[in-house]
Amino acid sequence: MATEITVPQLGESVTEGTIAEWLKQPGDAVAVDEPIVSLETDKVAVEVPSPVAGVIEELRAEVGDTVEVGAVLATVSEGGAPAAKGDEANRDQGAGEPGGGKKGAEPAKAKDADSGQAAYGNHDEGTGEGNQTLSPAVRRAVLEYGVDPSSIKGTGKDGRLTKEDVIAAAQSKEGGNKGDSASPAPSPSSTPATVSSGERREERVKMTRMRQTIAKRLKGAQDNAALLTTFNDVDMSAVMEARGKYKDLFAKKHDIKLGFMGFFAKAACLALKDVPAANAYIEGDEIVYHDYVDISVAVSAPNGLVVPVIRDADKKGFAQIEKDIADFGARAKDGTLTMEDMKGGTFTISNGGVFGSLMSTPIINPPQSAVLGLHRIEDRPVAIDGKVEIRPMMYIALSYDHRLIDGREAVTALKIMKEAIEDPTRMLIDL
The missing domain is CATH 3.30.559.10 (Chloramphenicol acetyltransferase-like domain)
Structure with missing residues (x-):
């Protein structure tokens, strides 16, 4: 049995919000009252919890979409067993192939590419936990400071990374390099891509609803x-x-x-x-x-x-x-x-x-x-x-x-x- 999760009442005179971040993806297990998505209104970010325990079945909106109060955000299959990590990996790898996955089950990074929000969730985290979706502000900080998000312990709600976590990690890394000139070079997998000399880059990111307000x-x-x-x-x-x-x-x-x-x-x-x-x-x-x-x-x-x-x-x-x-x-x-x-x-x-x-x-x-x-x-x-x-x-x-x-x-x-x-x-x- 699938249960629909809808946009709740967001406050007096507030009739809509913007999808800021999906905290869960299709196939993820969810507990009762566990947040699955963060909505941005004109004033605050509101986390929408699941009313039932089960498995996320389908996402009905993309990051950046504007949704009205009462609109369906996602569906949860009650009592379903969470997918094993191996099954998750197979599902993600096959999402772009014919029959490789149902709608909404594509990898988070590809899903968010057009919205300006990158998700670093399809590789194992340093903590061994599941997917980690980065907000636009955190993503920009990761790119700016050249740090590996999977190596940082988040201090935000439910252990999510904040911009301050990224900055602190970068400063700690910089201080460590100054204090120990003999420290080993980072492994190729954690080394950020370098920009060739003279290359100039731009990044276009849509203003959040709060910033617009x-x-x-x-x-x-x-x-x-x-x-x-x-x-x-x-x-x-x-x-x-x-x-x-x-x-x-x-x-x-x-x-x-x-x-x-x-x-x-x-x-x-x-x-x-x-x-x-x-x-x-x-x-x-x-x-x-x-x-x-x-x-x-x-x-x-x-x-x-x-x-x-x-x-x-x-x-x-x-x-x-x-x-x-x-x-x-x-x-x-x-x-x-x-x-x-x-x-x-x-x-x-x-x-x-x-x-x-x-x-x-x-x-x-x-x-x-x-x-x-x-x-x-x-x-x-x-x-x-x-x-x-x-x-x-x-x-x-x-x-x-x-x-x-x-x-x-x-x-x-x-x-x-x-x-x-x-x-x-x-x-x-x-x-």
Whole structure:
């Protein structure tokens, strides 16, 4: 008996998604609730599980296809025995020959050739596990860094490779070669194909649905809002001293590290309370104000930037804010964030400093009217009481919609945040 697996409800107002990656191929065994395919929507990647245990019988869509809610993705033969490895190999080898296999059973690499997604699944993995399908981002990293994906242990969901795994493996390989000039040359089977001198290559990869949505929203923000950015710099000495003094006690009590984002989130809550326009948005000819603060935190995910929301940040303590951020970061990497995680948000904080950014002009996250940009901390000479001292300084930027927020309000909001970070006691006594 064959069971159809269909596209589930993907969230409010979301009616379709794009096939990003098949996690199972025809002939593969699947357990109840085991994911078989990853779908990309406008905001998140959603894994679709099998409702029954059995064997994948047929795939009804290709990587890159757009599928609507309710459409049939695949069929599962309930209770069927998984194919033996030898049988799998024979099936794959004969897929291109007359009678060599049923529709949908061709090798993964050939199947994905036109979609821009390569699958390294028809050879034995270093772990001895089954097929390993690489996402476009991972595939590009494999080609760029020239590493063998079968030799890398994946840290993603269900042991799948992430782009970060490939980069770490390449750096480890590079460091090992520098430290041991006598190390043996890699075997021919694991050596990437070399490009002859002077040859130039191009690769055309279709934009993911998430990247297309990011592009439209950011361009829409520029087209529709009167964007302006104001800057300030912050002496991080007090926050760094507080972290150094209490980080061990904080971690012991709350089981989470005390980071910088908790301080900036609470500082932003103070500023938004005094400058409510920065926590509002324009809808038609009306201004919608909020008496709560839901902070969208920009998080880097394998498929692009996502902005999960810390709900009621103004009512939460440092520990809960840090736990929320850590949870978002882990789930963004695993691809398990949901539509609900990113719904709403009244103000955004983006931390480019983790990537080394010194200064930037962030773009607002519509329909929000303001975004705070954080940057790297570096020692700089500053004048303190008439004397030059070296202090850990950070540039901060507030981009805002000038249709709603006046320059005086924007500067005031940023100044409140600066004062709160330089004197954290203000956050305790609500100044």
